[in-house]
Amino acid sequence: MTDNVIEVRGLLKLYGANRAVDAIDLDIRRGEIFGLLGPNGAGKTTTILMLLGLTETSGGTVDVLGFDPVRQPLEVKRRVGYLPDAVGFYDHLTARENLRYTARLLATPRRDAEKRISDAMESVQLADVLDKRVSTFSRGMRQRLGIAEIVMKKAEIAILDEPTSGLDPHATFELLEMIRGLKKAGVAVLISSHLLDRVQSVCDRVALFNHGKIALMGSVVELANQVLGAGHPILVEASGIDIAAALRGIEGVQTVVPEGEGAWRVVADRDVRASVAQRIVSSGGSLTRLADLQPSLEEVYTRYFQEQRDAA
Amino acid sequence: MPRKPARSAGIRREGSPFTGLGPVFMKEFADHLSSARMMVLMLFVIVFGAFPVASSLQQLRTVTEQDSYLFLRIFTSAPESLPISFVFALNFIIPVMAIGLGFDAVNSEFNRRTLSRVLSQPIYRDALLLGKFLGGLATLAVVMTALWLIVFGAGLLLLGLPPRGVEVARGACFLLAAIAYGGVWLAASLLFSVIFRSTATSALCALGLWLFFFLLWPMIASAITLGFAPSQIRSAEEYLAVEQLGLVLSRFSPGTLFSEAVVGLLNPETRTFGSMLPAQMRGVIPGAPLPLDQSLLLIWPQMTGLIAGMIVVFAAAYVIFQREEVRA
Structure with missing residues (x-):
């Protein structure tokens, strides 16, 4: 059974x-x-x-x-x-x-x-x-x-x-x-x-x-990996230095995409929040927000149907 | 075109189709009896039924001649001031009541969105539809019986003489005929409540059908008969054939069947509903009543017609309901 x-x-x-x-x-x-x-x-x-x-x-x-x-x-x-x-x-x-x-x-x-x-x-x-x-x-x-x-x-x-x-x-x-x-x-x-x-x-x-x-x-995480690609997305809000360059230098980071004024969406192959914080603070930037982005079903859903439409 | 799924062979659903019939019946019966609509219908019955009964009682009290079926005359005698007998009043009270009880039986469940919830309980649709029908029929039977008892009681009080056993028996048969007649219209209104999602449309159609049979059909039937009749009737056979056609056509209306059944039961002198040939008249004492069993034999086709009509219309509702989608 x-x-x-x-x-x-x-x-x-x-x-x-x-x-x-x-x-x-x-x-x-x-x-x-x-x-x-x-x-x-x-x-x-x-x-x-x-x-x-x-x-x-x-x-x-x-x-x-x-x-x-x-x-x-x-x-x-x-x-x-x-x-x-x-x-x-x-x-x-x-x-x-x-x-x-x-x-x-x-x-x-x-x-x-x-x-x-x-x-x-x-x-x-x-x-x-x-x-x-x-x-x-x-x-x-x-x-x-x-x-x-x-x-x-x-x-x-x-x-x-x-x-x-x-x-x-x-x-x-x-x-x-x-x-x-x-x-x-x-x-x-x-x-x-x-x-x-x-x-x-x-x-x-x-x-x-x-x-x-x-x-x-x-599971939601599996779907996210399937549709959005594997990775661990986080949101970084900081100022003071060239954040994008600093972020790209961190080991494991795959993509850095600006998300509005002073905010970036970072996708890495592991949880890189600790090293991101360390890097920004040690290079003199001010970190205002660091958030773990759970893959959202809405995102999966939207992206999936977008892809379907694009493919059609 | 994709083929229709072949599910006739081998696939048979398990469990009795009557599982849950009892609870559905009890709920419908209780709902009907406690509803405001029932009050309105009762009022309607009393207003339309009381007048003919009261005036025929008034008239019967003045009758002095010997009449062995005096009690049954309460039902059939029409006062001279207003030629409506109680039975004639019933001929349109019963359909209106039956339609009032059934026109929203299924579609209101659908509109209140209770249908899919109830059908997700362990019952088949069969039980739901049959329970609703029997609940309505039981309500109708209760009302008719109450009315019947009231009329008998009023007769006892005002005429001051008890009915004879045979009169009670004829009256009881009449009650059964009335319930069967109501059943036909209940089944028809149930059918419309399955077909139409809107309760107003369903009520309108049921009432329209009733009006058609009540007002139009007699005229249409006689028009058709006239159309088929030869321009000149030369023999008794021809005359009988034409009359027969007219009778057959008019009997498509459940109202005609009911009227004939009632006449046969409550007027014991009735021997036939058409013409009598001289050969049939041989040995007949004019105006002599038939025994009850002979009267029953006379109206048997009418009774079976009413019951068959009820079953056929219910079966149509059943078939359509089985195929209906439950989703909104």
Whole structure:
């Protein structure tokens, strides 16, 4: 038994002549947070719906926890929690009644269900509005209620479609914390999103979708190395001497690119911050800023699609 | 063109299609009963139903002649001031109620974005659609039964005589016919709620279809019949053929089937819905009531027609719903 909870091989979805999902391979490991990234219409949601058996596949195989979503959708849906894009609840019912309906659909024994509902609402910090109608809920609260549903379901896999879209920064932060909480509880989380910096902070691995294909897959650092080239980028702000020349003289530095007034972007094959600081200070310059530049997914994303456009 | 995926052979989904039917049914039923719309529909029923019943009771109290089916006359007698019997009122109350209960069944789930969340729970779409249909039908049945009991109760109080067993039995059959008739329109409005994403469009189409059958179809049917009729009817056979055509055409309307079923049940004297040949009249005592089983035999085609219509329309909704994409 491998440690993959989802295994996708050659998955295909055709809408007429249009290949919405074009023979993708994908593995999601137990207990990781995996990001499906890409522009709108790249095939992320279609892929998710096929994983859940909510849309028919046109080819390829999917294995979710040992079940085939095409033939055994009930088994898959019993074990997988899904938070759709802009999730909706029944407005005229309270949060508790909404979750109770889900619990009934899951055939959870009644006494068990009440306990699970209050625990789940506790875990997403909505315990105080348990008996309020959902019509009074904000967007962020609805998303959290969606997470509570997944918690209550005791899902082994959580699939979240654009969970942070339309949320304010604070609500986003809280939601990401809850997603980390799911991971701590041993749930494999699959997130689809086009909001890259948010996703970057929680994802262990990501797959970059483009026109129904997976263009890149791996950890953020791996992707950065692949697209932006290997290296360790830092940002230097200093004045007083010919900084560029001084920087180029440091061992390991590969490129020095000016980034605005008095700032340079340096890429080296190792962490050269200590030697940069030493060199600038010892040659009489004043160092005002020295920052380690984490490869940003946004950069990877932008650069990748730029290259695609240039190639086209 | 890429070929359509061949998934008919070998691939069979596992698990019962009725998994989760109970919870869906209970939720729909509870939602209907507690909704504001239900209050409005009840008000509508009372306003439109109370008047014919009250005035026919008024009239029946003055009847002195012997009538062994007096109780059933409450349903069928039309006061002279306003020729609308309770049954006639039901003929349009029931469709409006059924459409009111079903026109936003599926598309509102879609618009509230609850559909994909509910379908990601371990149920098939079958259970969702069937649960919604049965929930609506149960609501309709509750309302119709309540109405039926009220009418019987009012009859007891104001006429001061109890109904005979056979009258109750005929009344109960009439109730079943009314529920089946409602089921046809519920299935139709459910079908529109699957086809159209907009609830307003779906309601409009369902009401339009109802108006078509209620107002236009009788005229169209007679126009077609006239068109097919020979310019001069020379024999009884020809006359019967033309009449038969007219009957067949008008029976495409569920309202006609319902009316005929009701007439057969509540007017026990009814022997046929068309003309009677002299040969059939032999030995008939005019105005003598048929026993219940003979009346049931008479209206059996109408009842099966209504139920078949309900199933066919529901099946169409089912097929379309299975193919629908759940994504927004």
